Amino acid sequence: MTAPTPAPVVRQGRRRASGALECEVLAALQRAGVPLTPREVQGFLPGELTYSTVVTILSRLHGKEVLTRTPRGRAYAYAPVTDEAGLAARRMHKVLDGRTDREIVLTRFVDGLTGEDHRLLKLLLATGTA
Template sequence: MDGDTHGRGPRLPNGAREAELLGLLQRAEAALTPGEVAELLGGELTYSTVVTILTRMHAKGLLTRTRRGRAYAYAPVTDDAGLAARRMRTVLETRPDREAVLARFADGLSATDADLLRQLLGPEPDSGD
């Protein structure tokens, strides 16, 4: 076999497929059903594969879903920046030494990113000197 999924396009890792579907949903103007997603993909994935991927993404908290007829319509819970921030928080929350993780993260920032982070955190409180 040549990496094809029965003539349906190249086989990609689940993370790549999830990213592909997430991007498609983020560009959509409204929530989409699995059938609509499969159609937009031009038959690259079967309907059942699309349902499986969307269901897994919903279980991971990446998508919301609402009933539309006999199917669910899926939409992202947030934009790309929001999803990246959620991943960063998840990593931080699963580590026992938050201070060490944050220190390593801060040490790895470029000067520009460190300045931006300082701006986003706001001014330091007055020390009362």
Template sequence: MAADTQGRGPKRANGARETELLDLLQKAGTALTPGEVAERLGGELTYSSVVTILTRMHTKGLLTRTPRGRAYAYAPVTDDAGFAARRMRTVLEERPDREAVLARFADTLSDTDADLLRHLLGPEQDTDR
């Protein structure tokens, strides 16, 4: 990757930066201000770039924010598994034939995953009972 014109490291797509910041916030275990995020990135992004990305992520519903001093502190709304589940639900909701999508998904599950899904859906779905 080429360095950006400001010498702050390689350019990345916005989605990659969001993923990077989300990972950083999840690992932090506590809400962080943009200044704290920028510091943990080691100067890789400017403060204003961090604010822009965090604000965009908050608008998308990926982060919560609470006032802390003159800034906001940001935290993920869920963990990694929760975000994966949200993506799966979004894909399902975008398709007109939910039954077909779910049936195709179920057909691709391993026996172990199918058993786990039956267990998670409840005892009435568990064929071992």
């Protein structure tokens, strides 16, 4: 296993921006391409995060169903459930879940697409790929 390239650190003053740690951890796991334990993740991240902070972030991502985990020794090894495109699609589905105004939301989404994205969406729907 080769060490992934460290993710860029997004900071606001001395603290990371909200959600930046989760993004850094997820990016490290995606670049690794193999499940990692919290200690391994800690080693791949820039800065000096404590082990307990890394465990907390991994647990939160697992709770959000973004990561899977399997036992490895006395710890868990974590891996993303899908690639970046799959995660974006999952987020889009979660926005629609439980909405009573789905048609309005989807209409506004489509209205905001670029011409190229609109053409691509029409093509995907017409070919049954979507």
